[in-house]
Structure formats: C-alpha cells, structure tokens
Amino acid sequence: MVQVSSVVSEYGPAWLKAMLGGEYFMNCGIHADSNKSECNLFCLDCMGNALCSYCSLRHKDHRLVQIRRSSYHNVVRVSEIQRYIDISCIQTYVINSAKIVFLNQRPQPRPGKGITFTCQICHRGLPDSFRFCSLGCKMNGIKRGDRELSFSLKIKHGRELMYDEVESDYEASTPRKMQRANYMLESSSSGEDDVAAAAGNTLSPATPPLYNHTNSSRRKGVPHRAPF
Numbered sequence: 001m002v003q004v005s006s007v008v009s010e011y012g013p014a015w016l017k018a019m020l021g022g023e024y025f026m027n028c029g030i031h032a033d034s035n036k037s038e039c040n041l042f043c044l045d046c047m048g049n050a051l052c053s054y055c056s057l058r059h060k061d062h063r064l065v066q067i068r069r070s071s072y073h074n075v076v077r078v079s080e081i082q083r084y085i086d087i088s089c090i091q092t093y094v095i096n097s098a099k100i101v102f103l104n105q106r107p108q109p110r111p112g113k114g115i116t117f118t119c120q121i122c123h124r125g126l127p128d129s130f131r132f133c134s135l136g137c138k139m140n141g142i143k144r145g146d147r148e149l150s151f152s153l154k155i156k157h158g159r160e161l162m163y164d165e166v167e168s169d170y171e172a173s174t175p176r177k178m179q180r181a182n183y184m185l186e187s188s189s190s191g192e193d194d195v196a197a198a199a200g201n202t203l204s205p206a207t208p209p210l211y212n213h214t215n216s217s218r219r220k221g222v223p224h225r226a227p228f
Contacts, residue, residue, distance in 0.1 A: 028052035102134040
C-alpha cells in the first residue's frame with residue numbers, strides 16, 4: 001500500500017498546493033527525444049515536478065492524476081480528483097463528455113451581460129449557482145476563514161475522512177455499477193469454466209443411436225403393376 005503523505009494543513013493536503021503551482025505541458029528533460037514526452041501527470045505522493053508518461057513508470061504504485069488543457073488553462077477530471085478531496089462548491093464543466101474542474105482562477109475584467117452567478121474570489125461569471133470557479137479559488141475561500149469549507153472527504157455519519165486515510169484500492173474508487181458489472185462478468189466466466197470442465201471430464205464418446213440391422217437386411221418385395 002502506498003504511504004500517503006501525512007503533511008496536512010487547514011487549507012488542504014500538502015500535494016494540492018504543489019499541484020496547483022506546477023508547470024505542465026513542458027517537454028521532459030530526460031525523455032525529450034521520445035514520443036509522448038509531454039509532462040502532464042502529477043504524483044500526489046511525491047509532490048514533485050510534473051511527469052511524462054515514461055517517468056510515471058517509476059510511480060506505478062503511487063496516486064497519479066492527469067492534468068489536461070481547456071482554453072489554455074489547466075484542468076483535471078472530476079472522476080480523478082474527487083477520489084482524494086471534496087470538490088463541492090466548485091463549478092464543473094463538461095469537456096469531451098467528461099466533467100472537469102479548473103485548477104486555478106481565471107479572472108474576468110468585466111463579467112458578461114446576464115451573468116447571475118460569479119466566483120466569490122476572482123468574480124468570474126459562472127453558469128450555475130456555485131461559489132468558486134476553480135480549486136485554487138476554493139482554497140482562497142478557506143484561507144479567508146470560512147469554516148463551512150473543507151477539502152476533507154465526508155463519509156458515513158458525517159465524519160470527515162482525512163487525507164492520509166484515503167486509499168486508492170479498487171473497491172474504494174470503482175463506481176458501484178462498474179463493480180456490479182464486473183461481478184456479473186466474473187460469475188458468467190466462472191459458469192462457462194464449470195461447463196468446460198464438465199465437458200473435459202467426459203472422456204468416452206456419446207452412445208450412438210440404435211440401428212435395426214434386421215429390417216435393413218430384409219429385401220423389398222416385387223412391386224405389382226396396377227391392372228388396366
């Protein structure tokens with residue numbers, strides 16, 4: 001099991017600040033001559049520089065998230081980041097059929113006409129009734145002293161799950177429908193294996209149908225022509 005960093009502040013896990021301030025989409029200095037050398041991965045456990053796909057092989061047992069681009073701004077998929085922190089109150093967007101959140105604020109000089117909701121930190125116009133436009137703005141909201149805000153995940157009975165308690169095992173991160181589908185697939189495969197095993201244990205061929213040799217040797221009678 002991966003040893004999760006226990007460095008936690010009141011503003012969130014230590015890796016969050018490092019991830020927000022990271023430099024992405026630069027060519028890897030080690031694998032610059034290779035394909036896919038763009039650094040767009042971040043290791044939550046090492047909290048170092050961005051990684052390319054080749055460097056990530058040394059972090060195969062660590063928690064990695066992929067940073068993506070939208071309108072020249074860094075984003076991360078909701079399905080990846082919500083496993084580790086609470087992203088409530090942050091505006092989400094749909095890009096390429098996947099929900100994403102922006103990493104840092106995107107201030108606007110003047111909000112567009114007809115804008116009803118705005119980010120409480122950078123005042124960017126929002127399409128829905130969320131309080132913040134990005135992870136960074138929510139962090140700044142926590143720094144302002146809003147006690148209702150937190151990045152800690154909540155589990156049963158309202159208890160907050162601390163960042164060092166988060167596990168990235170299959171059962172904790174796989175949606176229930178996917179687990180159910182995998183269970184059905186395993187059950188189906190197991191049933192097919194049982195049938196195949198039963199067929200393999202039958203070494204003798206099936207009994208052929210009975211054949212009446214007496215009737216087969218009897219000669220047919222001479223046909224009689226009907227009278228005119």
